[in-house]
Amino acid sequence: xxxxxxxxxxxxxxxxxxxxxxxxxxxxxxxxxxxxxxxxxxxxxxxxxxxxxxxxxxxxxxxxxxxxxxxxxxxxxxxxxxxxxxxxxxxxxxxxxxxxxxxxxxxxxxxxxxxxxxxxxxxxxxxxxxxxxxxxxxxxxxxxxxxxxxxxxxxxxxxxxxxxxxxxxxxxxxxxxxxxxxxxxxxxxxxxxxxxxxxxxxxxxxxxxxxxxxxxxxxxxxxxxxxxxxxxxxxxxxxxxxxxxxxxxxx
Amino acid sequence: xxxxxxxxxxxxxxxxxxxxxxxxxxxxxxxxxxxxxxxxxxxxxxxxxxxxxxxxxxxxxxxxxxxxxxxxxxxxxxxxxxxxxxxxxxxxxxxxxxxxxxxxxxxxxxxxxxxxxxxxxxxxxxxxxxxxxxxxxxxxxxxxxxxxxxxxxxxxxxxxxxxxxxxxxxxxxxxxxxxxxxxxxxxxxxxx
Numbered sequence: 351x352x353x354x355x356x357x358x359x360x361x362x363x364x365x366x367x368x369x370x371x372x373x374x375x376x377x378x379x380x381x382x383x384x385x386x387x388x389x390x391x392x393x394x395x396x397x398x399x400x401x402x403x404x405x406x407x408x409x410x411x412x413x414x415x416x417x418x419x420x421x422x423x424x425x426x427x428x429x430x431x432x433x434x435x436x437x438x439x440x441x442x443x444x445x446x447x448x449x450x451x452x453x454x455x456x457x458x459x460x461x462x463x464x465x466x467x468x469x470x471x472x473x474x475x476x477x478x479x480x481x482x483x484x485x486x487x488x489x490x491x492x493x494x495x496x497x498x499x500x501x502x503x504x505x506x507x508x509x510x511x512x513x514x515x516x517x518x519x520x521x522x523x524x525x526x527x528x529x530x531x532x533x534x535x536x537x538x539x540x541x542x543x544x545x546x547x548x549x550x551x552x553x554x555x556x557x558x559x560x561x562x563x564x565x566x567x568x569x570x571x572x573x574x575x576x577x578x579x580x581x582x583x584x585x586x587x588x589x590x591x592x593x594x595x596x597x598x599x600x601x
Numbered sequence: 602x603x604x605x606x607x608x609x610x611x612x613x614x615x616x617x618x619x620x621x622x623x624x625x626x627x628x629x630x631x632x633x634x635x636x637x638x639x640x641x642x643x644x645x646x647x648x649x650x651x652x653x654x655x656x657x658x659x660x661x662x663x664x665x666x667x668x669x670x671x672x673x674x675x676x677x678x679x680x681x682x683x684x685x686x687x688x689x690x691x692x693x694x695x696x697x698x699x700x701x702x703x704x705x706x707x708x709x710x711x712x713x714x715x716x717x718x719x720x721x722x723x724x725x726x727x728x729x730x731x732x733x734x735x736x737x738x739x740x741x742x743x744x745x746x747x748x749x750x751x752x753x754x755x756x757x758x759x760x761x762x763x764x765x766x767x768x769x770x771x772x773x774x775x776x777x778x779x780x781x782x783x784x785x786x787x788x789x790x791x792x793x
Contacts, residue, residue, distance in 0.1 A: 361770055389778075396777040399784070400730065400749035408649035409659075412666060416641050419667035420674045554664050557704050 360390055364397055422529055530572070531559040538575050545569040622686045629677060641670055644687065647751060648694045654746045655698035657735050661705070665697045672697075691747070691761045699739050733783040741776035748773055 359376045362368045368376055380387045409415070542560065544550060551563040560572075621643075628636035645666060652665035672693050673680075680689055734742050743762060747753045755766045762769070 357770075357774075361774075392781050393774065393777050396780050396784075397749065399789075400745060400777075400780075405646070405650045405750065406653055408646055408666070409663065412645050412649060412663065413638070413641055415663065416645065416667050416670045417638060420637075420671050423671045423674070554660065555704075556664060556668070556701065 356386060360386070360393065363390065364393055528564055529559060529561045540573040540575050541571075542573075543571045545571055623682065626677065626680065626682070626686065637674060640673070644690055645670075647687075648690060650750065651691060651694045651746055652698050652701075654731065654734065654750060655695070655739065655742060656701050656705075657731055661698075661701045665694060665701055668697045669693045685757075685760060688757065688760045692763070695743055695761065702739065729784065729787045729789045733780055733787060733789070736783050737776055737779060741772055741779065744769065744773045744776050745780070 356379065359368070359372060359379065362372065363376050380390060539555065539560065542550075542553075542555070545568070553562040554560070622640075625636045625640050625643075629640065648669055649662050649666050652669075653659060653662035656662055656665065669690065673690065680686070734745060737745070740762070744758065747758045747761065748755075753761075755769050758764075758769045759766045764772075
C-alpha cells in the first residue's frame with residue numbers, strides 16, 4: 351500500500367471519519383504492519399490526551415482592559431505633538447514654512463561647517479508638548495516640574511542621540527495607569543528601575559510600550575538606546591483625572 | 602444578471618463570515634463603538650486561550666488580547682469582507698503571540714525583566730501538557746492548539762496559518778509524534 355494512502359487512512363481513523371470499506375482495510379493494515387500500528391497508537395494516544403484539555407476562562411475584567419487599551423491607543427494617536435499644535439491662520443502657516451526652511455538651511459550649514467558626526471553628537475534636545483503649547487526644552491532647561499493636571503493627552507519627546515535616560519517622579523493622589531509608548535524599530539528599552547523600592551504593579555513591557563500602575567509616590571528611571579540617528583518619539587500617557595506631578599530629566 | 606451576481610455575492614459573504622459578524626463589522630465601520638465591544642465580548646475567550654497556550658503566561662495572553670483588538674480596531678477598514686473574520690483574528694493572535702515570545706527572548710538580558718518575572722510569573726499554569734507544548738516549535742504548537750483545543754478543521758487552520766491543508770496535516774502529525782517523548786519524560790501518559 352502506498353504511503354500516501356496509508357497516511358490518509360490514518361488521518362481519517364484519527365478523525366473518526368472512516369467509511370465501512372476503509373475501516374476494514376485500515377484494521378487489516380493495523381494487524382499486518384506493526385510499524386503502522388505503533389505510529390497510529392502514538393497519534394491516537396496524543397489526540398485523546400489533548401482532547402481532554404479544557405479551555406481557560408479569561409479574567410473577568412478582560413473586556414474592560416481591552417476597551418481601555420483601545421481608547422488609550424486612540425488617545426495617544428490623536429495626541430501626538432503635531433496634532434496638538436493649534437489651528438493657525440494662513441499667514442502663520444507661511445511663516446512656519448519660512449521658519450522651517452530657515453532652520454533646515456541652518457542645519458545644512460552647521461553640518462557643512464562642523465561635519466556630520468559633530469553636528470549630530472548627542473545633545474540633550476527635546477520637545478515636550480502640552481495642551482497645544484510647544485515647549486522647547488533646550489539644554490539649559492533639563493529639569494522641569496509640570497503639573498499634569500494641566501496636560502491633556504500626555505507628553506511627547508523628540509529625543510536625539512544614542513542613549514536617553516528619563517527620570518519620572520510621580521506623586522499620584524489616586525491610582526494611576528502609566529503608559530509609555532515608543533517607536534518600535536527606532537528605540538530599545540535597556541532598563542526600567544524603581545528608585546523608591548516601590549514594586550511595579552501590572553507591569554507590562556513589549557516592543558512598543560511599557561505600562562504599569564502607580565499608586566504611591568515613586569521615582570522611576572528609564573533608559574533607552576536608539577538604533578537610528580533619526581529623531582525618535584517617546585510618549586508618556588497618564589490617567590487624566592489624577593493629579594500627578596512629574597519631573598523629568600533627559601540626559 | 603449583474604444584480605443577481607451581486608446578490609449572490611452578498612449571500613456568499615454573509616455565509617462565509619456569519620451573519621452576526623458581518624453585521625457587527627458593518628455597524629462598527631459606520632462608527633458604532635458598541636458593535637466593536639460586542640466583537641470583543643464574542644471573541645475574547647478564544648483569543649485569550651490561543652495566546653495563553655502559545656505564550657504560557659496569563660499576563661502575556663492578556664496583553665496579546667489587548668494588542669489583537671487594538672489592531673482590529675485600527676485595521677478593520679482593511680479587512681476584506683469575503684474572508685473569514687475569525688481566521689483573521691486568529692492569525693493576528695498567532696502573530697502577536699509569536700512576537701510576544703520573541704520579545705521575551707529579546708528582553709531576557711534586561712534589568713526590567715527580573716521585575717517583570719517577579720510580578721508576573723510567566724510559567725503559571727501547572728499543566729504538564731502545556732509545559733510539553735512549550736517545547737514544540739511555535740508552528741507545531743499552533744497546530745495542536747487549533748486542532749485539539751479549538752476543534753478547528755484542517756481547512757480553517759490552513760486559512761489561519763496561510764498553509765496548504767496537506768502541510769497542516771503533516772505538521773500536526775509531526776507535532777503529536779514529537780509530543781509523546783516529551784510527555785513521557787515528564788511522566789505523563791494516556792495509557793490505561
